[in-house]
Amino acid sequence: MRETYDEMMAHCRETVALSQISGILSWDQETMMPKGAAHQRSEWMGALESTLHARETDPRIGDWLAALCGADLGQEAAANIRHIDHAHARAIRVPADLAVEIARVTSVSQGVWARARAEGDFAAFAPTLQRVLELHRQKAVALSDGSDPYDALLDAFEPGATAAGLTTLFAGLRAGLTDLLARIRDTGQGAPALDFQFDVDLQKGLADELAGAFGYDWSRGRLDAAVHPFSSGSGDDVRITTRFDPRDPFNCIYSTIHETGHATYEQNIRHAYSGTPLGRGVSMGVHESQSRIYENQLGRSRAFCGWLFQRMQAVFGDFGVHDPETFYRLVNAVKPGCIRTEADEVQYNLHILMRFDLERALIAGDLDVADLEGTWNERFLADFGTPVDGPANGVLQDVHWSVGLFGYFPTYTLGNIHAAGLFEAMNRAVPDLDAQLTRGDTAAARGWLGDNVHRFGGLFEPRDLIERATGQATSEGPLLAYLNAKFGALYGV
Amino acid sequence: MRETYDEMMAHCRETVALSQISGILSWDQETMMPKGAAHQRSEWMGALESTLHARETDPRIGDWLAALCGADLGQEAAANIRHIDHAHARAIRVPADLAVEIARVTSVSQGVWARARAEGDFAAFAPTLQRVLELHRQKAVALSDGSDPYDALLDAFEPGATAAGLTTLFAGLRAGLTDLLARIRDTGQGAPALDFQFDVDLQKGLADELAGAFGYDWSRGRLDAAVHPFSSGSGDDVRITTRFDPRDPFNCIYSTIHETGHATYEQNIRHAYSGTPLGRGVSMGVHESQSRIYENQLGRSRAFCGWLFQRMQAVFGDFGVHDPETFYRLVNAVKPGCIRTEADEVQYNLHILMRFDLERALIAGDLDVADLEGTWNERFLADFGTPVDGPANGVLQDVHWSVGLFGYFPTYTLGNIHAAGLFEAMNRAVPDLDAQLTRGDTAAARGWLGDNVHRFGGLFEPRDLIERATGQATSEGPLLAYLNAKFGALYGV
Numbered sequence: 001m002r003e004t005y006d007e008m009m010a011h012c013r014e015t016v017a018l019s020q021i022s023g024i025l026s027w028d029q030e031t032m033m034p035k036g037a038a039h040q041r042s043e044w045m046g047a048l049e050s051t052l053h054a055r056e057t058d059p060r061i062g063d064w065l066a067a068l069c070g071a072d073l074g075q076e077a078a079a080n081i082r083h084i085d086h087a088h089a090r091a092i093r094v095p096a097d098l099a100v101e102i103a104r105v106t107s108v109s110q111g112v113w114a115r116a117r118a119e120g121d122f123a124a125f126a127p128t129l130q131r132v133l134e135l136h137r138q139k140a141v142a143l144s145d146g147s148d149p150y151d152a153l154l155d156a157f158e159p160g161a162t163a164a165g166l167t168t169l170f171a172g173l174r175a176g177l178t179d180l181l182a183r184i185r186d187t188g189q190g191a192p193a194l195d196f197q198f199d200v201d202l203q204k205g206l207a208d209e210l211a212g213a214f215g216y217d218w219s220r221g222r223l224d225a226a227v228h229p230f231s232s233g234s235g236d237d238v239r240i241t242t243r244f245d246p247r248d249p250f251n252c253i254y255s256t257i258h259e260t261g262h263a264t265y266e267q268n269i270r271h272a273y274s275g276t277p278l279g280r281g282v283s284m285g286v287h288e289s290q291s292r293i294y295e296n297q298l299g300r301s302r303a304f305c306g307w308l309f310q311r312m313q314a315v316f317g318d319f320g321v322h323d324p325e326t327f328y329r330l331v332n333a334v335k336p337g338c339i340r341t342e343a344d345e346v347q348y349n350l351h352i353l354m355r356f357d358l359e360r361a362l363i364a365g366d367l368d369v370a371d372l373e374g375t376w377n378e379r380f381l382a383d384f385g386t387p388v389d390g391p392a393n394g395v396l397q398d399v400h401w402s403v404g405l406f407g408y409f410p411t412y413t414l415g416n417i418h419a420a421g422l423f424e425a426m427n428r429a430v431p432d433l434d435a436q437l438t439r440g441d442t443a444a445a446r447g448w449l450g451d452n453v454h455r456f457g458g459l460f461e462p463r464d465l466i467e468r469a470t471g472q473a474t475s476e477g478p479l480l481a482y483l484n485a486k487f488g489a490l491y492g493v
Numbered sequence: 494m495r496e497t498y499d500e501m502m503a504h505c506r507e508t509v510a511l512s513q514i515s516g517i518l519s520w521d522q523e524t525m526m527p528k529g530a531a532h533q534r535s536e537w538m539g540a541l542e543s544t545l546h547a548r549e550t551d552p553r554i555g556d557w558l559a560a561l562c563g564a565d566l567g568q569e570a571a572a573n574i575r576h577i578d579h580a581h582a583r584a585i586r587v588p589a590d591l592a593v594e595i596a597r598v599t600s601v602s603q604g605v606w607a608r609a610r611a612e613g614d615f616a617a618f619a620p621t622l623q624r625v626l627e628l629h630r631q632k633a634v635a636l637s638d639g640s641d642p643y644d645a646l647l648d649a650f651e652p653g654a655t656a657a658g659l660t661t662l663f664a665g666l667r668a669g670l671t672d673l674l675a676r677i678r679d680t681g682q683g684a685p686a687l688d689f690q691f692d693v694d695l696q697k698g699l700a701d702e703l704a705g706a707f708g709y710d711w712s713r714g715r716l717d718a719a720v721h722p723f724s725s726g727s728g729d730d731v732r733i734t735t736r737f738d739p740r741d742p743f744n745c746i747y748s749t750i751h752e753t754g755h756a757t758y759e760q761n762i763r764h765a766y767s768g769t770p771l772g773r774g775v776s777m778g779v780h781e782s783q784s785r786i787y788e789n790q791l792g793r794s795r796a797f798c799g800w801l802f803q804r805m806q807a808v809f810g811d812f813g814v815h816d817p818e819t820f821y822r823l824v825n826a827v828k829p830g831c832i833r834t835e836a837d838e839v840q841y842n843l844h845i846l847m848r849f850d851l852e853r854a855l856i857a858g859d860l861d862v863a864d865l866e867g868t869w870n871e872r873f874l875a876d877f878g879t880p881v882d883g884p885a886n887g888v889l890q891d892v893h894w895s896v897g898l899f900g901y902f903p904t905y906t907l908g909n910i911h912a913a914g915l916f917e918a919m920n921r922a923v924p925d926l927d928a929q930l931t932r933g934d935t936a937a938a939r940g941w942l943g944d945n946v947h948r949f950g951g952l953f954e955p956r957d958l959i960e961r962a963t964g965q966a967t968s969e970g971p972l973l974a975y976l977n978a979k980f981g982a983l984y985g986v
Binding site: 013014017018020021024025028032033034035036037039040041043044046047048050051217218219220221222235236237239274275 | 506507510511513514517518521525526527528529530532533534536537539540541543544710711712713714715728729730732767768
């Protein structure tokens, strides 16, 4: 048994290494790659994907798994077997010609989407989206084994989650959020504004300081600029990116804190898990919970904003804000806007909930691509109380659907829900958290997350991991309570 | 026939892509990788090497090659078949357990060498070198098919070259070089010296300008800093590195020009060859001829130095040299020194010739590792007229043998010999070359190299390529004539 397991794990470690290589190539593509290398890079990625697919569908994996059935090799081996079984089962269910066609179509569909968005022309994108959708519907059916096809797509990002479960969880959230947003809007309060040029080199220095303040291990990572910030990698090489806008330092600041949340999760996983399926964050939802709790519950708290305000004064001099209360309001302003990635804590999840409903309807065949733009605009008006100002800021704003990432969006809100649940538990464990954050000290908060989430990597199922850490079943309650308390106080509603 | 060929080429293109990925990972390792990621990176490289080895020994390649035997699919297909056959034949001849043992030993031997060099202790390195040598002797025997085992190692870097051929070529060169060096030494002329701090950011700007002046295509490459400068990649992603020493700007300047020579060779290969065995430089010797002709025949010429002197004055202001003649002498000073990579044009090849003789004796079993240091020191004194100042600057100075690169050194001198032959032909084709270089204009020189060397990639055998370009058989004559003329004039000997 142990020999079979070791043989399977040796194969698996090479697969993990090759998939990590794929990750660093994507990092390079977004940060370092010369423009003219794009086509060549797509050939590389194709060769690597083809190698990975061959490894994941290797018939020996089926034999090893069959031989290991019922084996008792301990908790960690059981978890590795579960991950390998999951990936293998998914890989062999998708017919090779469908996988090739999906790769072919999605290698160009993002370009079509980008041009359509630049021209604000949904009709130019619709036929491509239709094709991407059809292929992913086929993939979902191939994977689903008779259950809801959407669940099979969701399962790639959030193992164990179901559309039915999320629908219940999200229903109460939507009602609570639209109510809170309407109350805030009704106050008619405007937001403070910045009018200052924030030197990009100084922003870079502050970003380095913030990553360090949130526990980023520089000996096993680096920070670069990218158009769309991201965190990449696992084990001993976890790199983060941020972006710099001279007129809006919060773009850099909160992107950096957010990506540091993702990165420290990866960096703090038990080192013995490195190079195995246990050596990475367990799901997209849990990953997003770590980036969000850093960014929002900690980074946008009144206590931490007090410290950040002082650091910004020290770095940039007088930037036109003269007291911590105004600074806190600036950082947490609830403003009208159509763009998900620029949304505040109150509105962000409303963006996700509508995408979740729309993509479920698309996959189920209940919504035609031809009607998507109109349905998007109606839903937006209903939830946000303002109309969409054009398709580039509406149905065309996100890249996800263009590359077939159906089932990904809900993990963002799941992350926010988990973040709020974890934050409640963290506050019980660290009673003087605010006093620490006032000094820019995140050590206890990070330590609690490391002990209760990070170190376990992929050992537990995502939901089990969160329930162990929070001590309660996942619900929308903590998130709504947190938002109502925070923004109720900010807006007097 | 065509179908079989296309099938083989599809397999080959994926292999080329994966080997290019290995290249970018090495680039990343030397420029971007966090320090703590070294172990993980070695796992990645191992997984990629194992994948590449499996592809290169794939039995289907033997079947395809057998089926294509005698096929007439045109010149380019014939060249691709030749390259694939060459790589496949080499890969299948090395027993798998020997390949694994070489990989295992050389993954740690470089570290042993580095520590021994730091401590100036050859005895600490000798047992490791002994083991690396034994393994490569076994590999050479496995590859050699009864001929000189050294040739089988050389063949990895310079297909078609033989130890016997190089020995003849190098014999006359050594006599001519030791004679020229002795005459220069006898003049007793000292070298001018620099005493100025050259700002590193300004050096970076000048490096960018120089890469551009030598035709580097920035849309398909980038320039970064590295401890040991190198050029990496092929096709549309060819990256170069340089280094910065505030007290010695020529380190940066000539590293940049040298690496630009390697890089433009790769960038100028016919684009249709990209991703195939024809889409990269044909051998190490030919590659080095391109870097050396840029660096020395062009970059250290009196004409180009005149332009460079003006640019350096414009960039750095008064740096203590006030006329182009002194500048030219500074750039071409022949100074005592033990280090190959710091050697001038006169002494450089003497370093290589002694390494070539020593490593041939090691592989043949005519020289024991225990006697290597002593033999090195004797030979150095004989050729250079000065003693070695310690093993770190002597037998321990180069990394090559520690990682098993036997057969690599002679390609450096072959490159210098080719560079001189090509330079003679270039001067016949571009009669006003000096007038152009005086303006910093390398377009005609580059154009001639592009037409006669670069564009062909791997189409011809290395020696055939050079003989087509120079119009004559390869000999040491042009190099000796060039060096005697240049340094004879400089030193009045």
